[in-house]
Amino acid sequence: MFQKLIEKAEIQFSALKPFVLYRKPLEQNVIGLFQNDDALHYVQEYTKNGFVFAPFNADEPTIFMQIDEKVIVVYEEAKTTNEPSEIKVEEDDRSKEFHINLVKKGIDAIKNNAFKKVVLSRKIEVGIKKSAFVLFQELLANYDNAFCYLWYHPKVGLWLGATPEILLRAENSQLKTMSLAGTQKYTGNESPEWGMKELEEQALVTSYISKAIAPEVKQLKISETTSVRAGNLWHLRTSVSGIMNNNAIHSIIKALHPTPAVCGLPKKETKAFVIAHENYNREFYTGFLGELNFKEEQFRSGNRRNKENQAYKTIKNTSSLYVNLRCMQVKQDKAYIYVGGGITKDSIPNKEWEETVAKSKTMLKVLLD
Numbered sequence: 001m002f003q004k005l006i007e008k009a010e011i012q013f014s015a016l017k018p019f020v021l022y023r024k025p026l027e028q029n030v031i032g033l034f035q036n037d038d039a040l041h042y043v044q045e046y047t048k049n050g051f052v053f054a055p056f057n058a059d060e061p062t063i064f065m066q067i068d069e070k071v072i073v074v075y076e077e078a079k080t081t082n083e084p085s086e087i088k089v090e091e092d093d094r095s096k097e098f099h100i101n102l103v104k105k106g107i108d109a110i111k112n113n114a115f116k117k118v119v120l121s122r123k124i125e126v127g128i129k130k131s132a133f134v135l136f137q138e139l140l141a142n143y144d145n146a147f148c149y150l151w152y153h154p155k156v157g158l159w160l161g162a163t164p165e166i167l168l169r170a171e172n173s174q175l176k177t178m179s180l181a182g183t184q185k186y187t188g189n190e191s192p193e194w195g196m197k198e199l200e201e202q203a204l205v206t207s208y209i210s211k212a213i214a215p216e217v218k219q220l221k222i223s224e225t226t227s228v229r230a231g232n233l234w235h236l237r238t239s240v241s242g243i244m245n246n247n248a249i250h251s252i253i254k255a256l257h258p259t260p261a262v263c264g265l266p267k268k269e270t271k272a273f274v275i276a277h278e279n280y281n282r283e284f285y286t287g288f289l290g291e292l293n294f295k296e297e298q299f300r301s302g303n304r305r306n307k308e309n310q311a312y313k314t315i316k317n318t319s320s321l322y323v324n325l326r327c328m329q330v331k332q333d334k335a336y337i338y339v340g341g342g343i344t345k346d347s348i349p350n351k352e353w354e355e356t357v358a359k360s361k362t363m364l365k366v367l368l369d
């Protein structure tokens with residue numbers, strides 16, 4: 001069944017038609033969505049039902065995949081071992097120098113009070129020998145607690161990723177989002193120790209997110225902050241949840257995206273800094289993607305017999321959007337990996353470089369294995 005879905009997507013790809021394959025964190029099902037023509041649709045009000053793919057720059061349009069066909073299969077392949085493997089990364093001196101200088105510029109701007117935190121990133125080119133379909137299967141096998149995807153549109157390109165970060169999850173009026181920031185290498189320790197730099201950096205993100213959504217969300221709850229593993233890394237995570245006002249999803253997305261976990265604080269100034277100083281266009285990296293306004297049948301009674309009875313059935317409206325991190329774009333025989341990290345006044349440029357090297361291993365693991 002699973003291999004049939006992969007074959008179907010390969011045929012769709014050869015026919016130059018849009019599709020997306022994905023699996024949500026810790027779920028068994030792999031979903032394939034297929035659009036029958038190659039039209040490029042956009043979404044403006046976020047009221048439609050389909051799959052969205054949004055760029056970092058919110059002034060540019062969000063792509064919308066119309067669902068002409070939906071296939072759901074159980075992922076029954078073997079998982080790889082969960083242990084971190086050592087991947088040797090060849091360092092490119094020019095990229096290293098550029099990134100370190102970029103980080104220094106960010107720290108100077110923070111010290112001059114231009115902003116409090118900025119996320120700075122880079123793009124890495126890698127030659128590839130595997131097809132995107134093989135890479136996707138390796139993402140599934142390696143990263144079961146990430147949102148793993150392969151997205152394609154003939155007029156836009158092909159992207160793959162395994163992201164640990166939720167932008168938002170909505171179930172009717174119930175909203176969940178998260179503040180994810182702070183990074184350390186996973187070394188097999190049970191629970192990592194965090195320094196002040198990471199704790200403060202992540203707390204800034206939590207406080208921004210809570211304030212940004214407050215006008216549209218009641219009964220706001222902020223969880224304890226915990227350490228979560230994402231492949232060979234640890235991050236700090238706080239869950240933020242509440243009850244949304246009616247039809248608030250669009251304003252919540254606008255308020256959140258791009259969050260200070262991937263752009264900075266304040267948003268406007270840091271977004272301008274990112275666009276002016278990074279030497280490349282992020283395109284869909286640090287954008288978001290996922291299901292918008294999916295309708296799920298819900299049965300009010302656990303009693304199976306009642307499933308036949310329409311009176312017990314309600315329709316649940318759900319959206320599951322993820323931040324496009326730990327991702328890559330594939331163009332012919334090249335992959336472009338995108339990686340970044342949060343810069344604060346306490347950042348050490350060389351360590352920030354190393355953090356991007358560590359983050360690149362999430363994709364390099366499947367590219368080079």
Ligand SMILES: C=C(O[C@@H]1C=C(C(=O)O)C=C[C@H]1O)C(=O)O
Binds near residue numbers: 165181261262326339
């Ligand atoms: C920007 C990235 O990751 C984000 C930045 C983090 C950090 O600065 O510590 C941690 C998790 C993500 O929110 C990336 O993976 O490229």
